[in-house]
Amino acid sequence: MPVDVTLRIKRFDPDRERKPHWGTYQVQVEETDRVLDALHEVRWRHDGTLAFRRSCAHGVCGSDAMVINGRNRLACVLLIQDVGHDITVEPLRGFDVRKDLVVDMRGFWDDLKSVKPWLTAGQGDPGDRERRQSPGERHAYDDTTKCILCAACTTSCPVSWANPDFVGPAAIVNAHRFIFDSRDEATAERLKDLDRRNRVWGCRTAFNCTDACPRGIRVTQAIEEVKRAIVRGDG
């Protein structure tokens, strides 16, 4: 049974406009449709100029994080029945808008790269077999391997809004994933790098990141684990 939904979308084309404006659209969707489906209805049947990123449409590619009714969400994992029939959609906060809901994520990717998010392990060569890792060791970093780099956490963080030099929770999550991986041999260097005001010590434990994560990662806890490892002098 289709229902009428009103979408208020913050529109902005910096190539043509000096400031954003609100576009209002009436679309018909099902209660069990995703907000992404409603956005597609707008682009496909009402206004083809509406720009938003999307790909997998089921919450694993991380393309369609945006602010929906005031909260950071993935448009493809939020159903109409869970958000109501008056829906306000805005781009992620803290990034420059490239067009409508498409934001400039280059700074986000640079922050990610700054934590050297790759396994660093020498030639403790186990021969032609895999390195051993116990289920317990594997479990220690399980949560932070779930990250899909959607930026919902980083753009919900009040420290990130106020201080563009703060590396942000997503980058720390991805550092955590290696710090607590028993195979990684760069723990000391990683902790030394993060032991700074604009790295983990920028975090004021607001928990916005944990609330925003569409993957249910305990982001704040991960950051706390990194802080404790620094204090303990791990590595």
Added chain:
Amino acid sequence: MPGSSVTVHHHAYDAVIVGAGGAGLRAAIEVAGKCRAVVISKLHPTRSHTGAAQGGMCAALANVEEDSWEWHAFDTVKGGDYLVDQPAAEIMCREAVDAVIELERFGLPFNRTALGRIDQRRFGGHTRNHGEAPVKRACYAADRTGLMILQTLYQQCLARGVDFHDEFQVLDIAFGAGGEVTGLVAYEQATGDVHVYSCRAALFATGGFGRIFKVSSNAHTLTGDGPALLLRRGVPLQDMEFFQFHPTGIYKLGILLSEAARGEGGILRNADGERFMERYAPTVKDLAPRDMISRAMVTEMRAGRGAGPKQDYLHLDLTHLPPEQIDEKLPDITDFVRTYLGIEPKTALIPVQPTAHYAMGGIPTNVEAEVVRDAVGTVVPGLYAAGECACVSVHGANRLGTNSLLDIVVFGRRGGARMAGYVAAGGAGTGAAAGPAAGGGIEADTVAAIERLKGSTGAEKVADLRDALQAEMTDKAGVFRTEDSLAAAQATIGGLRDRYDHICIDDKGGNYNYDLTEALEMGFLLDLAECLVVAARARTESRGGHTRDDFAARDDAGWLKHTLVHRRHGGRLELDYKPVVLGRYEPKERKY
């Protein structure tokens, strides 16, 4: 171009990799530091659909129980209904072991056994000793194995300083007088500018094209841009009639629920609660290959044993599994069920239906990932393809679960290595060495197509055409096909082609003009859908993922051969065939 509103940029590289999923990234790791290379991708690499793969990657590590790569190769050949080129399957299954070990070295967080080895689980069609019983062969990371492969390969690319051009969409390719690759043309989404890449070599890793169907597990962006543009420039496409329907898509949405759910013990049931796969595959039951299970599901629904008021779905039953096993081994897919169906899979049955999942066909290659242009294997100099967009053929008429993640890693590596060698040897002596001028004019058709779309005053909408195509393909070129259904689909596609000439887009701008890129993608979808239907009409037998109600038997005498679709002048499609490369396994009746 004088008077054009489109800005054109020029680049010179030795090698260009198109696509940044698993195959493209693995190829990029292989060429890193060996030549001037760039990866262009219409998505940021971590958005690629490799990340949606769930269940695992098979390799005969024998960590949990006895196994051998020969058994894996046999299963792959039999699973592909003997249309597999057997030497290619043997290479893939033999190299699988090293490929998994290498991914572990790269940092992939595999699940582990109590002894700290990579854990393994059962998957459809993978058996012990030539079909005796299911075998634990799939290496996995919970039910996000693809996401972990994608991220691990991306991490290794970052470590190597690989050059990426993100959100650049390839639209055309140019060949020199000797048929060698000389350049590519890409569209930059952020600006609307066109980029010409002069290059000696190009590797296509653009993924699948499941968006020709309505109910599909594929991302919106999987529109087959790579194979379609090559088809337009004279490269044939192979075995396009073979498309895999995965048995367990979420009802109506098509979102994938991994075969790992059945590998962990899940059961398919019809409306009567019966475990119907016992009748169709008595030995391996719910772990039969996907083509057999999807056929069985549709057969059950046709017989009135489907569930729901329209009898148009079946049930996946996980309720007998220990809750902690579900949480540990299948967390993501059970979350999908909660999110999209609003039901708790630990206590309720999950409505599922077959979903268009994987193209066995694609750009024809040899085992070095070199693209071949004819039935005798003539190589296109400098052109490579790997992953779902390619057809080696290791999957034959039906791919086994987990073999796609294996394919991308093994043939991405092989393609990257071969391409780096080709460039080091001087290539065909043109391309980047000649500098940007070598690309002079190759962007003309792309610029004209963009300007035509922006200037069009027609009345047709891309979304209407796409809806019509997808519904027709799911209805008439799906799990079961007939001459009548395929002829109707072909006529529909013809009508949509006429309408496509009159599409109009709202967005005339440059930056992030998805109205334009979706219109271009619609053209690719039409081309690929037509190839599928034409090849399927011609193949008057049933084999693997291609099932004809009117030709229900496999016909080895007439059809143990690969299809090649060529696009001739005026867009006319022409078919020819090449032999399957057999090996140690004689084609036999396929029973499980």
